[in-house]
Amino acid sequence: MSLGDFLGVQTWVGTISWGAPIALAALGGTFSERTGVVNIAMEGLMLISAFFSVLGAWALHNAWLGLGVGVVSAMLFALLFAWGAIRFKADQIILGMAINTLAMGLTGYLLNTIFGYGGTPVNTPQLPTVSIPLLASIPWLGPVLFRQNVLIYALFILLVLSHFLLFHTRLGLRMRAVGEHPQAADAAGINVYRIRYLGVLLSGFFSGLAGAYLSIGALNSFNVNMSNGRGYIALAAMIFGGWTPLGAFGASMLFGFASSIAFNLQGLGIPKDLVLMLPYVATIVALAGVVGRTTAPAADGVPYDPSESS
Amino acid sequence: MVRRRPALVSLLLALSLVLAACGGAPAAKTGSPQQGQQAASGGKTIRVGLVTDVGGLNDHSFNYLADQGLQRAKTELGIQGQVVESHNQTDYIPNLTNFAQQGYDLVIAVGFLMTDAVKTVAKQYPDTKFLLIDDQIEGMPNVASAMFRSEQAGYLVGALTGLIEKQHALPNLKGRDQVAVIGGMKIPPVDAYIAGFQAGVKAVSPQTKVNLVYEGKFDDPTGGREVALSQIAQGSDILFHVAGGTGTGVIKAAESQGVYAIGVDADQNYLAPQTVITSALKRVDVATFDVIKSVRDGTFQPGVHWFDLTNDGVGYAKPVAAVPQSIVRQVEQIRQQIIDGQIKVPATVSQ
Structure with missing residues (x-):
């Protein structure tokens, strides 16, 4: 393998496609955490959506309807999570892990029950990959950015919208207020619970897109545990990105880049166990080195109880 | 005043564990003792438990084939079989132990990664027979292992x-x-x-x-x-x-x-x-079937069983x-x- 292959177009195409599902989930995580709810359940929400997207696409003979089914299913589970975390003030980490375990068991059970042991049908519809005319024929940039699955274009658009919503709208200001100082926000007449429900639901929406990308975007099948820890990496990327959409996106793409070159480095004769660790090591180093200088929303992870004074 | 609802979390956790355990439900339907047929020769219906690796039964390859062997044994030999899927490497020992505890005659562990778990559990349950697929365990009287060239x-x-x-x-x-x-x-x-x-x-x-x-x-x-x-x-x-x-x-x-x-x-x-x-x-299916049959016939051999081209244990599919x-x-x-x-x-x- 030459250096040309090593940093060639395919490395950057790989960066985007490894990074995209993580970035989608991480964007959603930003909303959840900015309103004050630590959403470790993103892993499970992705898995739920990955399964229901395939189920929907197969049953309704349409990948777009499948996407809708997947996203709605993830949002319903996000609602369950929000209900426990906000209404009942349950420990968010434990509740999140419960959702993740539930997602694993439920999808495995439904996969076997509905599709049997032969796996999901091979003729399941898949979301299209679209080349944007003219732009796609630009050297290097074309294949990297403009010859992609529709969900990757959705990621770019949602990235801009998320940034705008969070930092340039009244609603965004309210979300940030609720995550920083819910008592003050409450006193100012903001419905803290409602804003937090919205944050977690948005997280469910984005995790749903991420899960759908894994199963009916990149592929057209579901496998047990196919989210494979990406939800946790998304959580790390969101923290590394300083609880901002742009930061979360950048951190996700850094992880994507590390994954993409990791597999090329194997071909250069570097021990493969070291290489396979690379994306995770990059995440740890980034978190350890950078997080000290970023600050979480002050009320992140703390259930809001109006009767408590602060 | 802080009101927390640990009950809700506990309930969710319990529900998820129940569902996780249901992973092998379709196989379980036919696994109840009442429905089993009598074995043709043995007189006693033998019970076989199969523990998959983390890829799950829908992996289109390894775990799927092991189950195929078990299903064939059910129809052809009249044995009872039950499957449980492992979702984590930490599931191996509980899953194997669970079958052994219930007095299953043969417990099948699908996969190299389960070697240590089989060694541990087989020692505790010397009266249960074990089959490990894809790694060698020698010198244990109740463990057979299937190796493929x-x-x-x-x-x-x-x-x-x-x-x-x-x-x-x-x-x-x-x-x-x-x-x-x-x-x-x-x-x-x-x-x-x-x-x-x-x-x-x-x-x-x-x-x-x-x-x-x-x-x-x-x-x-x-x-x-x-x-x-x-x-x-x-x-x-x-x-x-x-x-x-x-x-x-x-x-x-x-x-x-x-x-x-x-x-x-x-x-x-x-x-x-x-x-x-x-x-x-x-042919994981062939290995699984053969060893189940040996347990039923009372000819179970511990130690390593080799599967290769000479006994059609490996091969290649007809090219397109x-x-x-x-x-x-x-x-x-x-x-x-x-x-x-x-x-x-x-x-x-x-x-």
């Missing part, structure tokens, strides 16, 4: 690949004379296939380059797709995967780029009929029609030469 299967599909590259025998080849192997984890049963494949290609077409990449997991098809796309972009046009569930993504990538793939363990042609030109076969008959004939000759001992196939990988 997968390198022979790898060698045959490797020779087929080498001949196709050398003769440019398929229409969508890129002419770079380069192929790729994508492994899951780097463990001996995976490497046996890979070593055989490398040797097989080299024997018939020394100039063909074989790239080797490990994806690192058996249950990440999306990742398998990315790794495969990268290899295809670098010029590989036949991709052999030894990666369980991850491999379905490899096949999908080959299909989307119009190149070729080779399946593993089971005949995976149905996943992409134009793309999967053949599959390296490992696009592969020239002359090449298939050559591969058949090579197969005979391995059986006759004229070709020795290595089982360790060269990087």
Whole structure:
């Protein structure tokens, strides 16, 4: 393998496609955490959506309807999570892990029950990959950015919208207020619970897109545990990105880049166990080195109880 | 005042554990003691528990085949069988123990990664018989292990690949004379296939380059797709995967780029009929069935059982029609030469 292959177009195409599902989930995580709810359940929400997207696409003979089914299913589970975390003030980490375990068991059970042991049908519809005319024929940039699955274009658009919503709208200001100082926000007449429900639901929406990308975007099948820890990496990327959409996106793409070159480095004769660790090591180093200088929303992870004074 | 509801969390956790345990539900339906038929010869109906590895029963390869063997034993031998899936490596010991505790006659552990778990549990339950697939346990009177000379299967599909590259025998080849192997984890049963494949290609077409990449997991098809796309972009046009569930993504990538793939363990042609030109076969179903039968017949032999070309324990699936008959004939000759001992196939990988 030459250096040309090593940093060639395919490395950057790989960066985007490894990074995209993580970035989608991480964007959603930003909303959840900015309103004050630590959403470790993103892993499970992705898995739920990955399964229901395939189920929907197969049953309704349409990948777009499948996407809708997947996203709605993830949002319903996000609602369950929000209900426990906000209404009942349950420990968010434990509740999140419960959702993740539930997602694993439920999808495995439904996969076997509905599709049997032969796996999901091979003729399941898949979301299209679209080349944007003219732009796609630009050297290097074309294949990297403009010859992609529709969900990757959705990621770019949602990235801009998320940034705008969070930092340039009244609603965004309210979300940030609720995550920083819910008592003050409450006193100012903001419905803290409602804003937090919205944050977690948005997280469910984005995790749903991420899960759908894994199963009916990149592929057209579901496998047990196919989210494979990406939800946790998304959580790390969101923290590394300083609880901002742009930061979360950048951190996700850094992880994507590390994954993409990791597999090329194997071909250069570097021990493969070291290489396979690379994306995770990059995440740890980034978190350890950078997080000290970023600050979480002050009320992140703390259930809001109006009767408590602060 | 802080009101918390631990009950809600506990309920959710309990529900999720129940569901997790239901993973093998379809098999469980037929597993209740009342429904079992009497065994033809033994008089007592034997009970067999199967514990899968983390890839799950829908992996299109290894775990799936083990279940096929169990299902065949159920219909042909009238045994009772139950399956439970492992979702984590920490599930191995509880799953194995659970069957042993309930007095199952034979407990089957599917996969190399379960070796230590089997050693631990088999020691505690000396009256239960165990079958470990893909690793060797010797010297325990109640443990049999099934080993496959997968390198022979790898060698045959490797020779087929080498001949196709050398003769440019398929229409969508890129002419770079380069192929790729994508492994899951780097463990001996995976490497046996890979070593055989490398040797097989080299024997018939020394100039063909074989790239080797490990994806690192058996249950990440999306990742398998990315790794495969990268290899295809670098010029590989036949991709052999030894990666369980991850491999379905490899096949999908080959299909989307119009190149070729080779399946593993089971005949995976149905996943992409134009793309999967053949599959390296490992008859986990045969091994499972044979050992169940030996337990029923009272002829159970502990120790290592070898499955290879001589007893059809490994092999390759019938290549698709696009592969020239002359090449298939050559591969058949090579197969005979391995059986006759004229070709020795290595089982360790060269990087």
